[in-house]
Amino acid sequence: xxxxxxxxxxxxxxxxxxxxxxxxxxxxxxxxxxxxxxxxxxxxxxxxxxxxxxxxxxxxxxxxxxxxxxxxxxxxxxxxxxxxxxxxxxxxxxxxxxxxxxxxxxxxxxxxxxxxxxxxxxxxxxxxxxxxxxxxxxxxxxxxxxxxxxxxxxxxxxxxxxxxxxxxxxxxxxxxxxxxxxxxxxxxxxxxxxxxxxxxxxxxxxxxxxxxxxxxxxxxxxxxxxxxxxxxxxxxxxxxxxxxxxxxxxxxxxxxxxxxxxxxxxxxxxxxxxxxxxxxxxxxxxxxxxxxxxxxxxxxxxxxxxxxxxxxxxxxxxxxxxxxxxxxxxxxxxxxxxxxxxxxxxxxxxxxxxxxxxxxxxxxxxxxxxxxxxxxxxxxxxxxxxxxxxxxxxxxxxxxxxxxxxxxxxxxxxxxxxxxxxxxxxxxxxxxxxxxxxxxxxxxxxxxxxxxxxxxxxxxxxxxxxxxxxxxxxxxxxxxxxxxxxxxxxxxxxxxxxxx
Numbered sequence: 001x002x003x004x005x006x007x008x009x010x011x012x013x014x015x016x017x018x019x020x021x022x023x024x025x026x027x028x029x030x031x032x033x034x035x036x037x038x039x040x041x042x043x044x045x046x047x048x049x050x051x052x053x054x055x056x057x058x059x060x061x062x063x064x065x066x067x068x069x070x071x072x073x074x075x076x077x078x079x080x081x082x083x084x085x086x087x088x089x090x091x092x093x094x095x096x097x098x099x100x101x102x103x104x105x106x107x108x109x110x111x112x113x114x115x116x117x118x119x120x121x122x123x124x125x126x127x128x129x130x131x132x133x134x135x136x137x138x139x140x141x142x143x144x145x146x147x148x149x150x151x152x153x154x155x156x157x158x159x160x161x162x163x164x165x166x167x168x169x170x171x172x173x174x175x176x177x178x179x180x181x182x183x184x185x186x187x188x189x190x191x192x193x194x195x196x197x198x199x200x201x202x203x204x205x206x207x208x209x210x211x212x213x214x215x216x217x218x219x220x221x222x223x224x225x226x227x228x229x230x231x232x233x234x235x236x237x238x239x240x241x242x243x244x245x246x247x248x249x250x251x252x253x254x255x256x257x258x259x260x261x262x263x264x265x266x267x268x269x270x271x272x273x274x275x276x277x278x279x280x281x282x283x284x285x286x287x288x289x290x291x292x293x294x295x296x297x298x299x300x301x302x303x304x305x306x307x308x309x310x311x312x313x314x315x316x317x318x319x320x321x322x323x324x325x326x327x328x329x330x331x332x333x334x335x336x337x338x339x340x341x342x343x344x345x346x347x348x349x350x351x352x353x354x355x356x357x358x359x360x361x362x363x364x365x366x367x368x369x370x371x372x373x374x375x376x377x378x379x380x381x382x383x384x385x386x387x388x389x390x391x392x393x394x395x396x397x398x399x400x401x402x403x404x405x406x407x408x409x410x411x412x413x414x415x416x417x418x419x420x421x422x423x424x425x426x427x428x429x430x431x432x433x434x435x436x437x438x439x440x441x442x443x444x445x446x447x448x449x450x451x452x453x454x455x456x457x458x459x460x461x462x463x464x465x466x467x468x469x470x471x472x473x474x475x476x477x478x479x480x481x482x483x484x485x486x487x488x489x490x491x492x493x494x495x496x497x498x499x500x
Contacts, residue, residue: 007441014440021190024182025201031076031175032069032202036168038159039137041073047145047153064422067202073156075175077133078126080198083180086121088288090114095348122180123173130172134165192433200429203422206413213414232408236418243400243419247427250393253282255386257379262363276364278355280383283390285345287424290398293337294421297323297330331402335395342391343384352379397424 009015035041048071063070066079094100094114103110138161142148157164179198186194217228228236256277304320322329356375365371369378400419405412417423 008437011440014437017189017191021186021192021197024186024190024194025197028076028179028182028198029067029201029205031178032067032074032205033072034075035073036075036077036171038157038164038168039073040154040156040158041071043154044073044145044148044156045071047148064203064206064416065199067205069202075171076179078129078172078176079202080176080179080183080195082125082129082176083118083122083183083195084199085125086118089121090118092348119180123177126173126176127169130169130176131165133172134168138165192429192436196425196429196432200426203426206422207417210414210417213411217410217414228408228410236404236408239404240418243397243423244427246393247397247419247424248431250283250390250397251424251428251431254279255282255382256280257382258367259359259364260367262365278359278366278379280379280386281390282386283394284350284383284387285342285390285394286428287394287421288345289338289341289391289394290421290424292341293334293398296337297334331399334399338395338398339388339391342387342394346383346387350383352376352383355379394424 008018062079062081065081066077069076069079090100094104100114103113138157141150141156180195183194183198186192186197188194191197218230218233256279259276259278261274261276300319300323304316304323321327323333324330353373353376356372356379359365359375360371366375366378369375397419398421401412401415401417404410404418405415408415
């Protein structure tokens with residue numbers, strides 16, 4: 001595997017893509033640490049540090065996706081989530097609006113128009129979210145961050161509220177648009193999907209703090225409630241490896257449906273007669289059911305908490321407590337929501353009738369199943385069973401962090417890497433990135449990550465080099481990314497060593 005990493009820098013084109021990706025990701029991480037004008041993030045950070053399970057709330061989940069930018073009060077505090085929301089809305093509308101459905105079937109031209117509409121919708125969502133977030137910071141910080149006391153922790157806004165609302169909304173919207181541009185440039189000129197990489201890097205940004213928390217657990221004084229010993233540490237490490245292996249199997253697992261193509265004679269040539277397969281993913285919906293379920297189950301909990309504080313009625317507070325991770329109703333509702341959203345997502349995105357028609361047009365059929373409507377019913381039946389297994393596995397992975405946190409009494413900052421949304425995204429994106437790098441290496445006759453031994457029949461002449469024109473295009477991007485890199489580095493140094 002070490003040789004495979006070295007081989008990545010022997011291919012000029014792949015080396016350029018890796019450098020561009022790393023430079024743009026660095027800019028994104030620097031932007032997540034530049035605070036907005038007129039905001040003091042230190043009181044908010046101290047408040048969250050005092051909470052054991054701060055990451056379990058809705059804002060904690062959002063802060064994880066932004067890579068800590070929300071708690072830093074940074075320019076990238078909205079993260080890439082407005083773009084994700086806009087993409088999901090456009091996908092769901094494509095199944096309802098006939099005009100968007102036609103655009104999805106028009107190939108590259110239709111996809112470009114949908115991408116343009118998604119960008120406009122992203123700007124609108126970012127403006128609305130920025131205004132609402134800033135208004136909550138100005139007027140209701142104790143409602144936005146439940147339990148936050150201005151008298152104890154201090155004020156978050158340190159400038160005129162009107163100017164803060166205007167400037168911060170513009171900065172937050174611009175930061176979201178810049179992140180969207182960075183993600184698209186990584187997809188175009190870098191490695192793998194840029195939006196997914198931005199989310200993954202934000203999630204992995206919590207790894208150093210998680211390691212620090214874990215180290216404190218093992219070095220805590222003997223007899224303390226949160227102290228862990230060596231056998232427990234070995235058990236946690238083995239359990240982590242088991243969970244990651246399970247996520248890999250769930251992500252890569254497919255049901256291969258055999259497909260046979262009929263023979264066609266055109267003149268003197270014979271076409272078809274080949275055997276293939278139709279891969280149906282076990283976890284077709286990915287991580288979306290967990291995200292939807294986490295957001296929906298936390299909304300009634302927080303609303304009931306707000307109403308309980310306003311009306312002083314114990315019924316609202318009891319209902320809010322029932323939906324906390326320490327109570328069994330939380331896991332029941334959470335599991336039902338994950339399974340329900342998994343089926344909902346498959347029903348929207350998986351189209352067995354269209355797949356059956358495409359197979360029939362191309363002369364393909366599933367052995368033992370008649371073409372047309374019977375094929376569609378067969379695919380729907382198989383996908384229904386696969387979705388049930390995938391949804392149950394997703395539910396198990398989603399509740400593991402909370403169970404580990406309660407069972408071993410460790411902070412959620414550590415247990416969140418034993419499953420859940422963040423680990424699913426990180427493992428899936430890492431696998432996708434390694435597969436694309438593997439493809440580059442194999443095409444250039446280099447050993448990949450999964451190869452054992454040396455590849456045979458290598459030839460230096462067969463290694464493809466990038467053309468001179470492409471190198472010139474990369475040099476233009478170097479100036480842009482280099483400038484952003486220098487600006488981000490200077491901003492981070494000023495904030496780290498001057499402002500603090």
